[in-house]
Amino acid sequence: MDKVEVPRSSAPGPVDLEVLPRLESYRGHSRKDEENEFGSTITYDPVVQRSLLRKCDWFILPPLTFMYLCNALDKGNVANAKTDGWDKDIGLTGDQYYLLVMIFYVPFCLFGTPISIFVKKFSAARVLPLMMIGFGAMSLFTSIAKNFSQIFAIRWFLGIFESAMLPGVVYYLSTFYKRGELASRVGLFYAAAAIAGAFSGLIAFGVFQIKNPRHHAWQYLFWIEGSGTVTFALFAFFWLPRTSDTWWILTEEEKAVARRRILEDSSSEIDEKFSFREAFRPFKNPLYWVWAMISLSLGVPLASVNNFLPQIVASLGYSTVKTNLFTVAPNIVGTVALLVLTFSSDYFRERSIHIMIPLAVSLAGFVLLGCINPLAHRGVAYFACFLLTAGASAPSVLVATWYNNNTPQESKRAVVTAVMVALANASGLISTNVFRAQDEPKYVPALATSAAFGGLCLILVAGTGIWMRWENKRRDKVQGVILSAGDIPTETLSEGPLNPSFRFMY
Numbered sequence: 001m002d003k004v005e006v007p008r009s010s011a012p013g014p015v016d017l018e019v020l021p022r023l024e025s026y027r028g029h030s031r032k033d034e035e036n037e038f039g040s041t042i043t044y045d046p047v048v049q050r051s052l053l054r055k056c057d058w059f060i061l062p063p064l065t066f067m068y069l070c071n072a073l074d075k076g077n078v079a080n081a082k083t084d085g086w087d088k089d090i091g092l093t094g095d096q097y098y099l100l101v102m103i104f105y106v107p108f109c110l111f112g113t114p115i116s117i118f119v120k121k122f123s124a125a126r127v128l129p130l131m132m133i134g135f136g137a138m139s140l141f142t143s144i145a146k147n148f149s150q151i152f153a154i155r156w157f158l159g160i161f162e163s164a165m166l167p168g169v170v171y172y173l174s175t176f177y178k179r180g181e182l183a184s185r186v187g188l189f190y191a192a193a194a195i196a197g198a199f200s201g202l203i204a205f206g207v208f209q210i211k212n213p214r215h216h217a218w219q220y221l222f223w224i225e226g227s228g229t230v231t232f233a234l235f236a237f238f239w240l241p242r243t244s245d246t247w248w249i250l251t252e253e254e255k256a257v258a259r260r261r262i263l264e265d266s267s268s269e270i271d272e273k274f275s276f277r278e279a280f281r282p283f284k285n286p287l288y289w290v291w292a293m294i295s296l297s298l299g300v301p302l303a304s305v306n307n308f309l310p311q312i313v314a315s316l317g318y319s320t321v322k323t324n325l326f327t328v329a330p331n332i333v334g335t336v337a338l339l340v341l342t343f344s345s346d347y348f349r350e351r352s353i354h355i356m357i358p359l360a361v362s363l364a365g366f367v368l369l370g371c372i373n374p375l376a377h378r379g380v381a382y383f384a385c386f387l388l389t390a391g392a393s394a395p396s397v398l399v400a401t402w403y404n405n406n407t408p409q410e411s412k413r414a415v416v417t418a419v420m421v422a423l424a425n426a427s428g429l430i431s432t433n434v435f436r437a438q439d440e441p442k443y444v445p446a447l448a449t450s451a452a453f454g455g456l457c458l459i460l461v462a463g464t465g466i467w468m469r470w471e472n473k474r475r476d477k478v479q480g481v482i483l484s485a486g487d488i489p490t491e492t493l494s495e496g497p498l499n500p501s502f503r504f505m506y
Contacts (some may be wrong), residue, residue, distance in 0.1 A: 299427025352465025
């Protein structure tokens with residue numbers, strides 16, 4: 001395609017000659033006129049599109065959601081097992097339990113990017129179910145482990161097998177859904193993690209009623225969750241489609257619409273050949289380092305809630321049974337908040353403000369919980385738990401959607417997602433090191449640290465959102481047009497933000 005260079009003072013990179021006439025035609029037009037005029041260049045039968053979306057929503061999302069539910073259960077079931085005396089039964093002492101929670105995050109961070117490269121090269125539909133068999137097996141092995149060393153090794157391999165699940169699924173969904181549809185779908189998928197907190201409490205409550213002198217009740221918990229994970233992984237391996245082009249359930253017309261939709265508002269090229277050099281090129285852009293800081297900072301409060309909510313509730317002085325039951329309601333509220341925020345974010349095609357709202361809510365929860373005596377003010381402390389869960393999950397989903405929306409190249413998107421998720425989970429190392437046994441039951445240092453990182457994330461997100469709005473207006477002024485991220489087909493944006501016609505989705 002012919003290119004024309006623009007002055008360096010205007011914007012970086014070349015402009016497609018095919019795009020310029022359309023940009024020029026926007027001068028003096030209203031926003032509605034722009035959408036109608038540009039939208040007329042790309043048309044397809046809305047009935048076919050609705051049929052395609054229904055099939056994606058009903059045949060891809062539910063299996064992925066259940067896969068992540070299993071992922072979250074197998075990762076966090078030690079917290080529930082601890083309430084039934086698992087740590088004492090296998091002889092854990094001092095800070096050994098906290099070390100076991102922490103060690104999970106080391107391989108989780110190290111192996112997420114390499115395995116995500118395999119996800120891009122060999123399809124998430126095949127790699128992720130294989131990883132699922134791995135972490136289901138680790139849950140089964142936990143039921144028969146007898147000491148700290150054995151559990152340490154199991155948690156290490158659990159971290160490896162679970163490392164690519166979230167980035168792999170986010171990337172996979174981005175090959176089926178447009179940018180304005182992605183947050184709500186990732187939100188539905190990620191809701192499984194929040195639901196897992198509620199289900200894990202309910203499952204643990206039921207399982208711990210089993211009385212068998214030959215086995216501990218917590219062993220049944222690992223057996224049930226681990227075997228269910230492995231069984232469903234085998235189903236997912238044969239059910240999930242590699243691509244829309246090879247999905248047997250789609251008609252030929254639906255396959256064509258699926259390709260057109262992704263090129264219009266998701267990827268610059270479908271099934272592009274993976275290149276290590278190109279895949280890591282985004283990290284030459286300072287914006288991605290800001291997103292890295294955002295991912296790192298949001299991970300601390302998220303890990304604190306995911307890993308230690310049962311312990312925080314237990315600090316209120318309730319029995320084992322009540323502790324597990326009382327974790328259910330906060331997790332349900334967190335799931336509802338996650339879905340409301342992600343669907344709203346897609347509806348308004350806006351990310352940064354929708355990230356700031358839950359960050360502020362969780363920040364208030366950490367501050368409130370750290371400023372009171374939980375035993376003396378049980379009601380207030382329990383209310384703070386609702387604030388924690390309401391604000392914990394949504395930022396992770398929306399930040400992942402945010403940098404995916406602004407990275408139109410598939411290989412770059414797969415690697416960027418893996419690196420960012422790894423950084424977010426590296427924060428688990430911070431969280432697990434500040435939740436110490438000697439700080440029970442108030443955990444003031446841990447709550448203060450979580451609040452500090454949440455506040456830093458809030459500032460970074462606000463600054464990035466303001467800058468993106470300013471940069472979009474600057475590019476509009478230079479080019480004499482009024483455009484938003486949805487106005488330019490992503491197939492014309494192979495250079496990403498370096499293309500002057502690129503508009504940030506903020």
